[in-house]
Structures are given as C-alpha cells and as structure tokens.
Amino acid sequence: MTPPMRTRLAAEALGTFWLVFGGCGSAIFAAVFLNDDQIQLGIGFVGVALAFGLTVMTMAYAVGHSSGGHFNPAVTLGLAVAKRFPWKDVLPYWVTQVVAGLVAGALLFAIASGNPEFDRIGNMAANGYGESSPGGYSLVSVLLAEIVLTAMFLFIILGATHRKAPVGFAPIAIGLGLTLIHLISIPISNTSVNPARSTAVAFFSGGEAPMQLWAFWVAPLIGAAIAGLSYSLFTGSDNPDEVTGHVKANS
Numbered sequence: 001m002t003p004p005m006r007t008r009l010a011a012e013a014l015g016t017f018w019l020v021f022g023g024c025g026s027a028i029f030a031a032v033f034l035n036d037d038q039i040q041l042g043i044g045f046v047g048v049a050l051a052f053g054l055t056v057m058t059m060a061y062a063v064g065h066s067s068g069g070h071f072n073p074a075v076t077l078g079l080a081v082a083k084r085f086p087w088k089d090v091l092p093y094w095v096t097q098v099v100a101g102l103v104a105g106a107l108l109f110a111i112a113s114g115n116p117e118f119d120r121i122g123n124m125a126a127n128g129y130g131e132s133s134p135g136g137y138s139l140v141s142v143l144l145a146e147i148v149l150t151a152m153f154l155f156i157i158l159g160a161t162h163r164k165a166p167v168g169f170a171p172i173a174i175g176l177g178l179t180l181i182h183l184i185s186i187p188i189s190n191t192s193v194n195p196a197r198s199t200a201v202a203f204f205s206g207g208e209a210p211m212q213l214w215a216f217w218v219a220p221l222i223g224a225a226i227a228g229l230s231y232s233l234f235t236g237s238d239n240p241d242e243v244t245g246h247v248k249a250n251s
C-alpha cells in the first residue's frame with residue numbers, strides 16, 4: 001500500500017536534506033584540511049564523491065520504502081517519463097526536494113560562518129562553468145557532462161529498481177553509481193546531476209553561482225528525460241507499472 005502523500009514528502013525532505021548536508025558538507029568542511037605543518041588531512045575528491053554516494057545509499061535504505069528515495073528533481077522526472085511514477089506527484093516532490101535542500105544549505109552556511117576566515121564565494125560547493133568550474137571547463141562542456149551523467153544515473157536507477165532486478169540491492173548500485181559520477185565530474189562542474197542540490201547552495205555561495213544555476217536545472221532534466229524515454233529501447237524491458245522509486249520498485 002502506498003503511504004499517504006504527507007509521509008512520502010516527509011521522507012523525501014529528510015533524504016534530500018541529508019544528501020545536501022552530507023555531500024556538500026563534506027566538500028565544504030572536509031575536502032581540504034591542512035594541519036599546522038600544512039599536511040593535507042582532508043578527504044579530497046574521492047572522499048567527497050563517496051560522501052554523496054553514501055548519502056543516497058543510506059537514505060534509500062532508510063526512507064526509500066516510504067517515498068521511493070528520489071531526493072532529486074531529475075530522478076523524479078526521469079521516473080515519470082519512464083512511467084514509473086505518477087505525473088500528478090512530480091510537482092509536490094520537486095517543491096519538497098528544493099525546500100529541503102535549501103534548509104540544508106542554510107544550515108551549512110550557518111556552520112561555515114562560524115569560522116571567521118570563511119569566504120563563501122567558491123567555498124560552498126556550488127556548481128559552475130567557465131571561471132566557476134573547478135577545472136575551468138566551458139558551458140558547453142558542463143552541459144554535455146551533466147546531460148550524459150544524469151542520463152546514466154537514471155539508467156542505473158531504472159535498471160536497479162526494475163521488478164526483475166535482484167531485490168534489496170538497488171540502493172547500493174545507485175549509491176555507487178552516484179559516487180562514480182562524482183569521480184568523473186567534480187573537476188568539470190563540481191557535479192550536480194541534481195537541481196535541488198545545486199539550488200541548495202547556489203544562493204549562499206554568491207558570485208556567479210545564482211546566475212549559472214539555470215544550467216544545473218536544464219541539463220539534468222534533459223538527461224533524465226532522455227533516459228526515461230530510451231531505457232526500454234536499450235534494455236528491451238518495459239515496466240509500465242507506476243511505482244515510487246528505488247526500494248519500492250524491488251519489493
């Protein structure tokens with residue numbers, strides 16, 4: 001039986017909050033940390049990538065049975081396009097994901113501001129292109145990367161949550177998939193593939209982040225829609241049953 005909408009939205013809020021707080025928090029506080037001898041003790045790109053994957057995996061297990069564990073407007077759209085999620089529920093999920101992400105972003109900013117040397121510009125894990133890209137990648141490069149990687153993320157989700165997939169392993173595949181995506185693209189765009197994650201910190205980052213936010217809505221949504229439309233073509237599998245996502249699709 002599908003839980004009531006208020007329960008599903010509460011679960012989505014908790015999961016999205018944790019994704020932003022844990023993933024972006026690892027980038028803000030722990031990616032680079034120098035001790036008194038200037039030795040790097042931080043977790044680096046690999047640690048941040050793993051943190052994002054772990055947030056999704058842990059919350060998919062924790063609340064996926066309630067909401068489906070989307071935590072991402074692109075995932076919600078991709079599942080709807082693939083006929084795995086009802087269109088009437090897309091907007092409530094999107095609003096909940098964005099609001100929960102902003103709450104997490106505000107809390108991260110409040111904590112970071114406790115350090116008198118903290119400069120929010122360039123240090124709030126915001127996504128960007130051009131001069132705001134960690135590696136200086138152009139807008140075209142960032143758009144291409146975000147479209148392709150979001151599409152691949154949705155392919156992983158659609159396959160791992162298919163009714164014929166091994167039961168109970170979907171969150172692991174999805175979490176590791178998101179980790180791999182970050183390993184590829186942190187230097188390109190600081191990795192979005194999630195408009196709620198990008199929105200969550202853009203307005204607290206200042207600089208170019210708010211003005212570049214559009215790209216991190218457009219590209220992930222295009223990638224998700226491509227995957228939702230083409231999954232059955234690649235796999236020969238068509239599951240028209242409406243389900244709510246990661247864990248429930250395997251139950």
